[in-house]
Amino acid sequence: MSLPENYTLTILGAGVMGSAVLSAILKSKPSPFPSHIYCCTGSSKSADRLQSTYGDAISTSYGTNNAEAVRKADVIILGCKPFLCQAVIDSVKDALNDKQIVISLLAGWTIDQLSSAMGNPNIARVMTNTPAKYGCGTAIVSFAPVLQGSESVAVRDAVMALVDTVGMALELPEKNMDAATSLVGSGPAFVLLMMQALAEGGVRMGIPYEVAKKCAAKVMEGTAKMVQESGEHPEALKSMVCTPGGTTIGGLMVLEDKGVRGAISRSVEEAADIAAKLGKK
Template sequence: MKLAIIGLGNMGQTILEGILNNNILAAEDIAAADKKFAAADFALKNKYPEIHFTSDNKEAVFEADYVILAVKPQIFSQVLEEIKALSADKLIISIAAGIKREFIEAKLSQNSRVVRVMPNTPALVGEGMSALSFADDLAEKERLFVKKVFKAFGRIIEVKEEQMDAVTALSGSGPAFVYLFIEALSDAGVLKGLDRQTALKLAAQTLKGGAEMVLESQKHPAELKDMVTSPGGTTIAGVASLEESGFRSAVIKAVSAAAERSEELGK
């Protein structure tokens, strides 16, 4: 089995290292293409000498059975055009936001198969959330390979193609919203007398711990919130303030705006 990865930005490198660190494929079975390959400071070629690195997308794809497209939506069509003639009988795995499977299939050979995946940036620290959208006729061994790759740096979930814009907005863009909340929490801590590093550590660990409570306890967030919220206490005073400021509404509007932008990118 041969794999090509096109695009070695943060996510492309994360996918590559997840595959190697979990022994999913041997380095000599991987080709990776990126225009940065020719740069003197391109460290990956020294770190993984067995990988076939190239700046030519067609060269990387030539012998591959699986191709992961980890390039930005703005150059996605250009890359599809480059590899079209070589895409027959290959499984194409796209992580591009907003780009529909139907669009990708139309740009490639009729015999190619397409999987859409929406990972997010916490994958860089092994805590990613990746949503996978498979075509109904995809072979089980192909599904298992894709699942194994994206489990290598976090959790996975299967969704329908028509749900991918919502996924992109929620878990793809969501980390940015979380970082804003962490920053705001730490700013509040500083306002009330904490030093910046202490406030930031308290805020970040609180978010991380709260997320683990949701995932591990399988309780509804409202139930977990009620466990913290004592009658007449400090927490309910803060919750009331958030509600008065339209916190829920602001978050819902942010995700909706991101989803609409994802839809625009796919047109």
């Protein structure tokens, strides 16, 4: 199984996540690159906004016109809200076929549920996050059984090339997807809360907010880069920052006293439990 050389990509639900992935694809131009990209939205206002933003790089549609864009698709990125998924699929049902490759960005919807709803076994389930819009996102990809054989290598490679444009794409079994939904999908909100807290601590001690915000963001960016490039365990790197009787160990003891480590880990657990429930109908 392979994609046509000049394949057509349709983004069915070009909202926050759909447009984030669109932006990443247009910036990175992966190979193979789609010959035409259609973006389907729910209203003329959102379609006009997309067209104004991306110009001739895309074509847009909305409402009943979405069916034609889906009919032309070789690859469909399903980017609508999970609770709207069934209604969106029903609205374009007659335009779907079992040869199309479907890349789902929906939290909660399993490969089996999507395959049944769309009448198509060729499903790649993806969880990514909003930093994808800036090319520094993370994505976890799970493939349907029919796409896991050696005859589907070209399709998997094409899907991974599209998804990797968000920043980094990794493949995991579908059983890990609820956890990935929490860690990858919800993770940016958890990190932003921590960033806000760092900045506000700086403000509390007299640093102007704009300066504190920039410092907090750069501290988090630099620390993440240090972990990625050193390959060291975060605990080892953390110990390197601490000096006997110093400021860092004092601050860390307060965080441990307040249970911050456990609270962050439990937030990932809670979000994963909610993700699992989203797919139950």
